[in-house]
Amino acid sequence: MRLRRVAAVAVLLAAMLIQPVGAQGVPQAPLVAIDPGHGGRDGGASGRLGGKEYVEAVLALATAKRLDAKLRKAGYRTLLTRTTESNVNASGKDLTGDGVVDVADDLQARVDLANRAGATILVSVHFNGSTFRQLRGPEIYYSGARPFSAENKRLADSVHAAVTETFSELDSGARPRGVLRDAMLGGHLFLLGPAGGRIARASTMPGVLVEGLFLTNERDLQVLGRPDTLERLASAYFEGISAYLGPPPAPSEARVISPNGANLRPSPLLNTTPLTVLPPGTVVRPRERVSGDEVAGAEHWWRVDIGSRTGFVFEPLLDVVPSAQAPAATRGSRDIDATSRAGSIIDDDGLPARARARPRLDAPILFRVPAGATVEIIGVQAGELVGGDKRWMQVRHGASVGWVWAPLIAEA
Numbered sequence: 366m367r368l369r370r371v372a373a374v375a376v377l378l379a380a381m382l383i384q385p386v387g388a389q390g391v392p393q394a395p396l397v398a399i400d401p402g403h404g405g406r407d408g409g410a411s412g413r414l415g416g417k418e419y420v421e422a423v424l425a426l427a428t429a430k431r432l433d434a435k436l437r438k439a440g441y442r443t444l445l446t447r448t449t450e451s452n453v454n455a456s457g458k459d460l461t462g463d464g465v466v467d468v469a470d471d472l473q474a475r476v477d478l479a480n481r482a483g484a485t486i487l488v489s490v491h492f493n494g495s496t497f498r499q500l501r502g503p504e505i506y507y508s509g510a511r512p513f514s515a516e517n518k519r520l521a522d523s524v525h526a527a528v529t530e531t532f533s534e535l536d537s538g539a540r541p542r543g544v545l546r547d548a549m550l551g552g553h554l555f556l557l558g559p560a561g562g563r564i565a566r567a568s569t570m571p572g573v574l575v576e577g578l579f580l581t582n583e584r585d586l587q588v589l590g591r592p593d594t595l596e597r598l599a600s601a602y603f604e605g606i607s608a609y610l611g612p613p614p615a616p617s618e619a620r621v622i623s624p625n626g627a628n629l630r631p632s633p634l635l636n637t638t639p640l641t642v643l644p645p646g647t648v649v650r651p652r653e654r655v656s657g658d659e660v661a662g663a664e665h666w667w668r669v670d671i672g673s674r675t676g677f678v679f680e681p682l683l684d685v686v687p688s689a690q691a692p693a694a695t696r697g698s699r700d701i702d703a704t705s706r707a708g709s710i711i712d713d714d715g716l717p718a719r720a721r722a723r724p725r726l727d728a729p730i731l732f733r734v735p736a737g738a739t740v741e742i743i744g745v746q747a748g749e750l751v752g753g754d755k756r757w758m759q760v761r762h763g764a765s766v767g768w769v770w771a772p773l774i775a776e777a
């Protein structure tokens with residue numbers, strides 16, 4: 366019986382295979398620190414139109430939360446410096462060490478949060494106010510006095526381009542006022558500038574401060590009164606940020622969450638004949654998020670791999686796990702390791718190794734890999750105990766991904 370032979374091989378290879386393997390090396394998605402300006406005792410700018418009051422701190426938080434949701438959904442990591450109408454330096458510490466506790470300490474708390482988290486970029490979300498009430502339209506600020514000023518400018522330009530496009534669609538007449546250096550305000554913005562003056566510790570990553578619209582301009586307030594303006598602003602910020610950062614690493618896995626399973630289709634269109642029906646719980650490898658036929662307002666589909674097959678699944682039927690949160694394809698299980706590396710199929714009397722849908726002998730065979738073939742090992746996990754060994758390796762061979770009992774694979 367084949368398994369007995371395989372067990373013998375396992376014993377021979379035990380020393381080689383038992384070595385511990387390193388931490389998983391999945392690339393992390395960029396981390397965006399989002400700072401909703403003001404909050405708590407500091408409401409920021411404000412304006413009133415048609416009996417409605419517009420408060421900067423409230424609008425900034427609402428916009429920041431929308432931006433946060435968009436970034437997360439796209440697979441980026443995020444950090445909000447505040448999530449409620451409160452001060453960030455809630456404990457009232459003298460963080461700048463200047464002997465007084467004031468708004469500078471609240472700003473320092475925001476910078477410290479972004480720095481401690483190792484954020485890739487920092488985006489501070491504000492709305493504007495001016496005694497010159499004719500001023501209107503978004504402004505994008507950056508600092509030209511940092512070692513990474515060129516990156517600051519590139520990020521600011523990217524956000525500005527997206528905001529410009531959005532406001533041309535809105536047809537509001539509110540043209541963005543441009544990309545501006547913070548020094549034109551008469552000093553550096555705390556969130557963006559170099560250490561010195563009030564800034565005890567400067568931010569350590571590229572950043573921008575976006576001023577959405579002027580709360581002191583009547584026409585800007587009319588634009589803000591429309592139900593979709595904050596969503597459009599957040600979308601523009603998202604587009605600008607994601608264009609600057611580039612796409613996050615592709616998600617490492619997705620699971621069919623629909624209790625009825627999910628159709629795997631040859632294209633993201635509903636009138637196609639399904640290639641197969643994926644049962645609930647099926648794990649697929651997401652390759653690309655695409656637009657397709659719309660159902661109940663949702664229009665995104667995923668091109669996925671399942672075994673040797675490729676097809677399209679409607680996104681709401683899947684739980685897509687961003688790379689940032691999932692060690693490669695081993696989430697939710699007692700994974701041993703998930704470092705991608707090469708391996709070759711051990712010659713077991715010339716028989717091909719069977720790659721299965723799950724690390725169990727009763728799982729369907731997805732494909733076979735010939736002896737001597739090279740595979741990419743993308744994870745190791747405890748599965749069904751076979752011949753004294755319960756380790757299975759998730760391998761990629763060509764476009765296919767499946768589970769092979771570990772003793773059948775020699776690591777390169």
Ligand SMILES: [Zn+2]
Nearest residue numbers: 402409491492
């Ligand atoms: Zn502000």
